[in-house]
Amino acid sequence: MFRFFENLVNPYVDYAETDRPPQRLWPFLLAYSQPFKGLFIGATLLSIVVAGVELGLIFAMGWVVDILTGEPAAVWDAHGTTLILLALFVLLVRPFFQALDVLVLNNAIMPNFATLIRWRAHRHVLRQSVGWFENDFAGRIANRIVQTPPAAGEAVFQVFDAVAYALAYVVGAMLVLGDADPRLMIPLALWLLLYFGLLRWTITRVGPASQASSDARSEVTGRIVDAYTNIHSVKMFAHHDRELAYAKDAIENTRTTFRTEMRLYTIMDIALTLLNGLLIVSVTGFAIALWMAGEATTGGVAAAAALTLRLNAMTGWIMWALTTLFRQLGVVAEGMETIAQPLALTDAVDAKPLALTEGRIEIEGLSHHYGREAGGLDRINLTIQPGEKIGLIGRSGAGKSTLVKLLLRFYDAETGSIRIDGQDIGKVTQDSLRLAIGMVQQDSSLLHRSVRDNILYGRPDATEEALFEAARQAQAHDFIMDLEDPQGRKGYDAQVGERGVKLSGGQRQRVTLARVILKDAPILLLDEATSALDSEVEAAIQDTLYGMMEGKTVIAIAHRLSTIAQMDRILVMDQGRIVEEGSHEALLASGGLYAQFWARQSGGFLDTEAAE
DSSP, X not given: OHHHHHTSSOTTOOOOOOSSOOSSHHHHHHHHHGGGHHHHHHHHHHHHHHHHHHHHHHHHHHHHHHHTTSOHHHHHHHHHHHHHHHHHIIIIIXXXXXXXXXXXXXXXXXXXXXXXXXXXXXXXXXXXXXXXHHTSOHHHHHHHHHHHHHHHHHHHHHIIIIIHHHHHHHHHHHHHHHHHOGGGHHHHHHHHHHHHXXXXXXXXXXXXXXXXXXXXXXXXXXXXXXXXXXXXXXHHTTOHHHHHHHHHHHHHHHHHHHXXXXXXXXXXXXXXXXXXXXXXXXXXHHHHHHHHTTSSXXXXXXXXXXXHHHHHHHHHHHHHHHHHHHHHHHHHHHHHHHHTOOOSSOOOTTOBOOOOSSOOEEEEEEEEOTTSSSSSEEEEEEEEOTTOEEEEEESTTSSHHHHHHHHTTSSOOSEEEEEETTEEGGGBOHHHHHHTEEEEOSSOOOOSSBHHHHHHTSOTTOOHHHHHHHHHHTTOXXXXXXXXXXXOOBGGGSBOOGGGTTSOHHHHHHHHHHHHHHHOOXXXXXXXXXXXXXXXXHHHHHHHHHHHHTTSEEEEXXXXXXXXXXXXXXXXXXXXXXXXXXXXXXXXXXXSHHHHHHHHOBTTBOOTTOOO
């Protein structure tokens, strides 16, 4: 039974992806709700039916009170069959509709709706550019992905569990009182006006207060995760107290915003208690006055009293349900600031996969300053022939990493173009472009998974033997076989920890190298590929590196000039431009900037901060 309802909607159903999700709350929720339209209609109807059943019971109890004024035997003879049917209705029909209602809400809608939002939100965020992620806390992004789906699910739950039920119940209450005596509808109508006034006052304030509170919680998460992610720096610089103070500011802001939100609920509770007292006294008192005047039956008074007591119990629940609804909508609105942001870097409408035939790279008039007036690249023109090995050096901030990021299309260049085998990289699909490029970065962070998973990230369909061979070429196989994590997993199944923290810098770099070796892409980018290796290991894998380069177009960034001295051509960058190019010997002979770097280097390292 549970499985039937749980499978009524597939949260992973195919859908048309959009680069620009709806920016307003209700269109955003409506877009995510499309697979649930039928269930939402069913849930609404069931809420109305359940409310009708409850009101029917109150009406029936009033009728029972009225018929009990006669002799017991006569009452049973006249109404026995009806009483039995009423009992069967209470025992069988009422539980059936109640069960159907909760199965649709709890098992069909709640788990699947939150899952659908979480899946689609994560899918959309993963499509964002590297630059987008660099502009926010990873912890805050993750927090919004995590907290938005349950908030949206809770909002939907309250709509059908409370709002639809309450509306049906209020309408039905009017009809029940009207049947007893139409005049009893007057105090209820007046009370409803006051109740909806309080409701409006609360809701208009709870939404903004909830969003502010949610923003503050996300800020706390971002700051705490930032400290945990960089725990080595925190400990190394002994900044425990500094991090506590940094987090305390955000935590205190959370307390302040939450306190403001809770004040609203306290005012609401006090006002609601006063209103409910007015409801009980006015409706029940008026019913008693009509009975004393002989204008209402005892059953009518009993039904009116039961109805007001039931409304008294419900009003607090309805108020909380509605404020919860708008509080959760506030959380969703805050989450939308992340998960509904349009994609800034997208594939062209007619983008085709990159057709790589030779590996020729042509860069023309390339400039990129990250929206600033200085820094980045300035009018770069460069052609790299198929299979050519290029060394790239320059001071920090000269534009080397920017050139690599633009080649990978992590950003779109502000002006100019990059073509690979005659194809503008802005007009091919991003995935096909990056599949054609292998890169070893200076920051060799790994995924918090097994060594096997990390290496296979380069080529997931690789065989076990290809995996081992790539690790051997990267001088990694032997140390991998000696690994064991705290859970007892060994060798290639050992977990490497967040960002590979359980491995040394040299071990992480060798696993990264193995991943790129396994990928075997025709274009190779090396950004300080051996910076984390000791001299002995570096010497051992030099042959491997040169083997990796064979037949590939290569761009290698290095501060250790000895690692690029054998390149076909060396480019020297300064202030975003290529200021020198040529072979190692030619550049030394010219006595320019490269020769100065070579003369200043100590132990083979480039003094990138030295003055000209």
